[in-house]
Amino acid sequence: MEKAIQVQGVRKAFRDTTVxxxxxxxxxxxxVFALLGPxxxxxxxxxNILTTLTAADSGSATVAGWDVVTHSTEVQRRISLTGQAAAVDDALTATENVVMFARLAGLGRTAAKRRAADLISQFDLTDAASRMVRTFSGGMRRRLDLALSFVVTPEVLFLDEPTTGLDTRSRRALWDIIRMLANAGTTVFLTTQYLEEADQLADRIAVLHDGKVAALGTPAELKARVGGDTVELHDSRGELHREIPTDGTVADLRRALDLLDEDGEDGVVSLRRPTLDDVFLAVTAPADNTRPVKEIA
Ligand SMILES: Nc1ncnc2c1ncn2[C@@H]1O[C@H](COP(=O)(O)OP(=O)(O)O)[C@@H](O)[C@H]1O
Ligand SMILES: [Mg+2]
Structure with a gap:
């Protein structure tokens, strides 16, 4: 089956800086694919390259089966992208903006109104639905902008740092919507600086470092790369004292605890699973810079 996105050897520099x-x-x-990077x-x-806004210097990319350079119109027809808040009209209310956007996307009057009501509620804008966008805070504008990119369901949805600047509640609401769309078959390409977000949402993650994909895999694969679970012992000041690798089974946890007991260790025990932060550090660290470990059993 044809891929939703294919990227081959894409390079882009601005003046003498290779990005x-x-x-x-x-x-x-x-x-759901996450591009993760600081x-x-x-x-x-x-x-921008994948959504036809910027041309790459070399390499090639297809989106929804079409080349982003030679068939940019075909690509544009099949995608939607957030951050195009230029479309938002300050002199209209939130509802009016969504309805207008839906009408432009070809929905009938009734369907557009229904869609607007749903999105206004999903993005927590109900209280502000009939207020002019001019009076909106930054966070409210951001949610309205996101709502617009969900008016029609595209083949491929691009979300550039969708939750940056959102509070926890709006962030979780957006995660739910993204999951819902993905379950319904939409391909989602999102970027994020938040490791937790990629972990929560993405089927696969690409870690961007030095202009290249430094690591790529499922969250579980990436975590496995930095080692498995460990039993940790911290002293009363919170300093890591012992770190014992474990497979997480009851028997093995008992073995680890017995070991601590035999050695007369005192402190607070916890089970630590690798996080994407560990992956990020491992992938982006210089080769000789490994996580300091006091002692391994
Ligand atoms: N139009 C541009 N002109 C010059 N430099 C740019 C331009 N767009 C991006 N850059 C530079 O390219 C680098 C990567 O930018 P960007 O793709 O926006 O990163 P990110 O979205 O991961 O934060 C940055 O150093 C930025 O300053
Ligand atoms: Mg950015």
Whole structure:
């Protein structure tokens, strides 16, 4: 089956600064794919190339089966992208904005109103539904902008740092909507600086570092890469004293605790599972810089 996104050797520099330096990855249809990287890593640049807003210097990419350069109109017809808040009219209410957007997307009057009501509620804008957007806070604008990108369900939905600047509740509401769309078959390509977000949402994650995909896999695969679970013992000041690898079974946890007991260790025991933070550190650290471990049993 044809891939939702194919990227081959994509490079892009601004003047003499190379931002992406030979990107290669594929996204399956219906997949939620997260591009993870810190500020300035090239996430927006990548999204701009895939959504036909920026031309790559070299390499090629297809979205929904179409080349982003030679068939940009075909691509544009099949995607939607957040951050196009330029579409928001300050002199209209939130509802009016969504209805207008839905009408432009080809929905009938009744369908557009119904869609607007649903989205206004999903994005927690009900109280502000009939207020002019001019009076909105930054967070409210952001939610309205997101709502607009959900008016029609595209083949591939691009979300550039969708939850940046959202409070916890709105962030969780958005995660639910993204999951719902993905379950219904939409391919979602999102960028994020939040490891937790990628972990929660993504089927697969690509870690962007030095303009390249430094690691790619399911959250579980990436975590497995930095080792399995460990039993940790912290002293009263919170310092890590012991770290014992474990497979997490009852028998093995008992073995680890017995070991601590035999050695007369005192302190607070916890089970630690690798997080994507560990992955990120492992992938982006210089080769000789491993996580300090006091002692391994
Ligand atoms: N239009 C542009 N002109 C010059 N430099 C740019 C332009 N767009 C992005 N950059 C630079 O490219 C780098 C990556 O930017 P960006 O793709 O926005 O990263 P991210 O979205 O991961 O934060 C940054 O150093 C940024 O300053
Ligand atoms: Mg960005």
């Amino acid at each position: 992406v330096d030979g990107l290669d990855f594929e996204v399956q249809r219906g997949e 500020n300035g890593a090239g996430k927006t640049t990548t999204i």
